Amino acid sequence: xxxxxxLLVTLLSLHAALPSDTQLQKMVGRMLIVGFPSSKIDANSxxxxxxxxxxxxxxxxxxxxxxxxxxxxxxxxxxQLKRLTQHLKYFSKKPLFIAxxxxxxxxxxxxxxxxxxxxxxAHTISKMPLKKAKKIYxxxxxxxxxxxININFAPVVDLAVNQxxxxxxxxxxxxxxxxxxxxxxxxxxxxxxxxxxIISVLKHFxxxxxxxGDSHEGFVDISNTWSQKELEPYKILINAHKADAIMTAxxxxxxxxxxxxxxxxxxxxxxxxxxxxxxxxxxxxDDMQMKAISANYSLKxxxxxxxxxxxxxxxxxxxxxxxxxxxxxxxxxxxxxxxxIPFERIIESNRRIAxxxxxxxxxxxxxVFKKERKEMTKAYIxxxxxxxxxxxxxxPKIIVLHWTAVMDLNDSFARxxxxxxxTDRKDIAKAxxxxxxxHYLIDRDGxxxxxxxxxxxxxxxxxxxxxxIGIENVGGEANKNEDLTPAQVRSNxxxxxxxxxxxxxxxxxxxxxxxxxxxxxxxxxxxxxxxRTKKADPGTKFMHKVRQGVKNLHLKxxxx
Numbered sequence: 072x073x074x075x076x077x078l079l080v081t082l083l084s085l086h087a088a089l090p091s092d093t094q095l096q097k098m099v100g101r102m103l104i105v106g107f108p109s110s111k112i113d114a115n116s117x118x119x120x121x122x123x124x125x126x127x128x129x130x131x132x133x134x135x136x137x138x139x140x141x142x143x144x145x146x147x148x149x150x151q152l153k154r155l156t157q158h159l160k161y162f163s164k165k166p167l168f169i170a171x172x173x174x175x176x177x178x179x180x181x182x183x184x185x186x187x188x189x190x191x192x193a194h195t196i197s198k199m200p201l202k203k204a205k206k207i208y209x210x211x212x213x214x215x216x217x218x219x220i221n222i223n224f225a226p227v228v229d230l231a232v233n234q235x236x237x238x239x240x241x242x243x244x245x246x247x248x249x250x251x252x253x254x255x256x257x258x259x260x261x262x263x264x265x266x267x268x269i270i271s272v273l274k275h276f277x278x279x280x281x282x283x284g285d286s287h288e289g290f291v292d293i294s295n296t297w298s299q300k301e302l303e304p305y306k307i308l309i310n311a312h313k314a315d316a317i318m319t320a321x322x323x324x325x326x327x328x329x330x331x332x333x334x335x336x337x338x339x340x341x342x343x344x345x346x347x348x349x350x351x352x353x354x355x356x357d358d359m360q361m362k363a364i365s366a367n368y369s370l371k372x373x374x375x376x377x378x379x380x381x382x383x384x385x386x387x388x389x390x391x392x393x394x395x396x397x398x399x400x401x402x403x404x405x406x407x408x409x410x411x412i413p414f415e416r417i418i419e420s421n422r423r424i425a426x427x428x429x430x431x432x433x434x435x436x437x438x439v440f441k442k443e444r445k446e447m448t449k450a451y452i453x454x455x456x457x458x459x460x461x462x463x464x465x466x467p468k469i470i471v472l473h474w475t476a477v478m479d480l481n482d483s484f485a486r487x488x489x490x491x492x493x494t495d496r497k498d499i500a501k502a503x504x505x506x507x508x509x510h511y512l513i514d515r516d517g518x519x520x521x522x523x524x525x526x527x528x529x530x531x532x533x534x535x536x537x538x539x540i541g542i543e544n545v546g547g548e549a550n551k552n553e554d555l556t557p558a559q560v561r562s563n564x565x566x567x568x569x570x571x572x573x574x575x576x577x578x579x580x581x582x583x584x585x586x587x588x589x590x591x592x593x594x595x596x597x598x599x600x601x602x603r604t605k606k607a608d609p610g611t612k613f614m615h616k617v618r619q620g621v622k623n624l625h626l627k628x629x630x631x
C-alpha cells in the first residue's frame with residue numbers, strides 16, 4: 072500500500088517538462104490496456120515484459136479467441152483466473168488495471184460453463200425489482216473481486232431505441248428505452264461494484280442503441296437514428312458522481328461531428344462529454360482494432376486522433392487483429408516527439424488514470440447511516456444553519472483534515488460508527504445528539520477507507536459541515552502529539568488530488584485547527600455564536616507537508 076500511494080502521488084504530480092525517453096515511454100504505456108493470448112504467465116512471458124518495460128496500464132481478459140471459440144484464451148476456471156491475476160499483479164511494479172467485459176447474459180467472460188455464477192442480461196434484470204437486481208449485481212461484483220478483476224467494462228447505458236439493433240438491443244444488453252430506468256439499473260451495478268472495489272466503465276458514448284451496424288465489422292453511421300435522449304443516462308450518472316470512466320463508441324454522427332467517429336472526435340469527447348456534460352473521469356476507447364477504426368485509419372492516425380480528442384486509455388484487445396505493445400508505444404512516442412500529440416495531453420491522461428487508481432485503492436468501510444442518522448442530520452442543519460432540507464446532500468467546497476486522537480484504526484472506526492453521539496462527548500452533546508463522523512479515514516500505513524458518501528453531510532467541523540469533506544487520520548495521541556506518519560501524508564495528498572478532480576468546485580483545504588478563521592467566509596453557516604471548540608488537529612507540520620504536495624491545485628487556506 073505504501074508503494075502504491077507513493078507511486079500515485081508521483082503520477083499526480085507530473086509537470087510539463089519533457090521527461091527522459093524511458094519515462095515518456097512509460098507514461099504512454101500507462102495509457103494502454105491490451106489483450107494477450109495466455110491463460111497462464113511466467114517471468115518470460117511477453118505480457119510480463121510489456122508490463123515491466125512500459126508500466127503498462129492494464130490488460131483485458133477474454134475467455135475465448137474471437138476467431139476460434141473453441142480455443143481458450145485467458146479464462147478457464149475460477150481457480151485458474153485467480154492465479155493468473157495474482158501473477159499479473161506480482162509481476163507489475165505499479166497498480167495494474169485487470170479488465171473484462173462482464174455484463175451478464177450473452178456478454179459474460181466469467182461464463183457458467185467455466186464454473187462461474189450465471190448472471191442474467193441487462194434486459195432480463197430490467198424486468199426485476201431493484202432489490203433483486205442489487206442482489207444479483209452484488210454476487211457478480213463479489214465474483215469479480217474474488218478472481219482479481221478490478222475493472223469491468225460495464226454497465227451498458229445504451230438505450231434500446233432501435234429494436235433492429237443487432238449489437239445491443241437484440242443481444243439483450245440494454246436496460247430499456249427509458250433513460251431514467253436505464254440509469255437506475257446501471258447505478259445498481261455501479262454501486263455493487265464500488266462496494267467490491269471494481270471500477271465501472273459506462274458504455275458506449277454517445278450511444279450505440281440506435282445503430283443499424285456493428286462497429287466490430289466496419290463503419291457505423293447513426294446520424295439519422297441517434298437522438299439527444301441517448302445522452303440522458305450519462306447526464307444522470309455524471310451528475311450523481313457515479314461515472315468514474317466512460318467508453319467511447321466507434322460510431323459516426325454527422326450532427327455531432329461531420330468528419331470523425333466518436334472515438335476520434337474532439338467535438339464529441341472534449342466539447343460534448345467534458346465541457347457540456349462536465350465529465351471529469353477517464354475516457355476509454357472501445358477496441359481500437361475494430362474495423363470501424365482499423366479499416367479506415369492507420370495506427371498512427373488513429374492513436375493521434377484519439378488522444379488529441381480527449382481519450383485517456385486506448386484499448387487494444389488483440390482479438391480482431393494484433394498490434395504489439397512496442398509498436399503502439401513507439402507510434403505514440405514518435406507522435407509526441409514530432410509534436411503531433413501535445414505532451415500536455417499525456418500529462419492530463421496520466422493524472423486522470425492515477426486518480427482512478429486512487430479511487431480503486433479506497434476500501435469501503437461504511438459507518439451506520441440509516442434513517443435515524445439522516446433525520447438527525449436534517450435536524451442539525453435546521454438548528455445550526457437555519458435550512459430546511461429534503462436530503463443531506465452537499466456541494467463540496469472545502470476539504471478538512473483531522474486526526475482521531477485515537478491510535479488504532481478499529482477503535483477510531485468504533486467511535487465514528489454509531490448514529491448517536493457517544494456519552495463521553497459532553498463538550499458537544501448540547502449542540503446535537505448526532506454522532507461525529509467523517510467521509511474518509513486513513514490508517515497509519517496510508518490505507519484509505521471510505522466511511523460514507525462524500526457528497527452527504529457529516530458532522531466533523533463546526534460551521535462548515537454543509538460544504539466540506541472530512542478526512543480523519545488515525546493518530547494524534549491524546550490530542551497533542553504530532554505523530555501522523557509519512558504514509559498518511561502521501562495518502563492525504565493523493566486523496567485531496569482525487570477529490571479535487573471529482574469535485575472541481577473544491578476551493579479550500581484546511582486543517583481542523585484552522586476552522587474558526589473562516590467565520591467571516593460566506594461558507595460559514597453556524598448560527599450559535601457560543602458553539603466553538605478549540606482544536607489542534609491534524610498538526611501544523613502535517614498540514615504544511617500536505618499543502619506542499621498539492622500546491623499545484625492552488626487551494627486556498629482558511630484565511631484567504
